[in-house]
Amino acid sequence: MSVRYFILGFLSQKPMSGYDIKRFLARFNWLIGSPSFGSLYPVLHALLKDGLVTVEAIPPEGKRPRKIYSITEAGRAVLREWLDQLAVSDASLKAFLMSLFLAGTFSPAGLITHLQHRRTQVIDRHAALEQSAGAPDEEMDLGQCLARGYGLAIAAAELAWLDSTLDWLPQQSLPMEVVQGDGALLR
Amino acid sequence: MSVRYFILGFLSQKPMSGYDIKRFLARFNWLIGSPSFGSLYPVLHALLKDGLVTVEAIPPEGKRPRKIYSITEAGRAVLREWLDQLAVSDASLKAFLMSLFLAGTFSPAGLITHLQHRRTQVIDRHAALEQSAGAPDEEMDLGQCLARGYGLAIAAAELAWLDSTLDWLPQQSLPMEVVQGDGALLR
């Protein structure tokens, strides 16, 4: 049920309609895929029933009203919980990109920790893939060879991006809120 | 039903057991995920029922027999059909990596065409993502900014890999069993 938390995350940024969320995600369709309306709207209804979001039908100047959803405090708590568990798990590319979208809900320090954690994961995977050629008993055909090279390239690119972002980020987050004293990851 | 064709593709390389396929795919778990046994074995049974594969219980030196599956001619035809349709569709990263695994089932010329087609797709997506900053009416928060940069980095890396592979591939005279061992192959 990852769509649930993903929606929750978008709504934590600003109130949106279901259609807005879909349209926004379409841009990253190739990387992570975007949920269909057939899953989006029911999830929205479920979130509403659970009290994690609220609706408001806003008629924009004589137009047909759009249903704008807003996250509640309970919703924020649930989202925070999910992010915490995501940070420690060995996340897929999809899950990580999701967490990136929600960067705004992290504290500055928490975000940096999150990226650093991801960095060690990527390094591990890159090393594992590189080693996979060393197994001499197992022959690699063209397909395995290409797939391995592709994976290595993606991992290397993500590592480079993480490094440059981790370098750039501290300068950006200075004007933001001060880190919480108790070491909590999230704002 | 992508697992079906994926399995078919692996079996087109060489006969394997279900366990073999799972173990092999685990390496790329972070990129594309690997199917669980709960889906793997039933699919294998279905393929068998449809006559796309055959089984042979091979007892390795007094050990308990393993079920080795082999692809049939009908299976090869189905796989080819799937690959054809995949090549023209706007494939996700996952589907593309799948097709890479099956590079051996392409003709040399067909593989190059496939990669070139992918290349234009990646260029388009990169351009689309880059443009998404230009929209002045829509403000980008930190999360959208990071996600966009991440997507751009991945796309750029894939493009670079495609270029170098397309450059390297034609020199590889004859198809199938290529090199084993050293990782400098795809550099």
Place this chain on the structure above:
DNA sequence: ATGTGCATGTAACTGGTTACATGATTCG
């Protein structure tokens, strides 16, 4: 002898898709 890895399998569940239905609005 007991635990861990190999190896195969099944049943229940569910998250998500496909396909369909509706209506209002905007554009050529």
Place this chain on the structure above:
DNA sequence: CGAATCATGTAACCAGTTACATGCACAT
């Protein structure tokens, strides 16, 4: 005026996961 886009929704269906069950082999 008709087509396309915006916008929301429902129901059937299915792929794939989780959880469980089985049994052999091998090491500690």
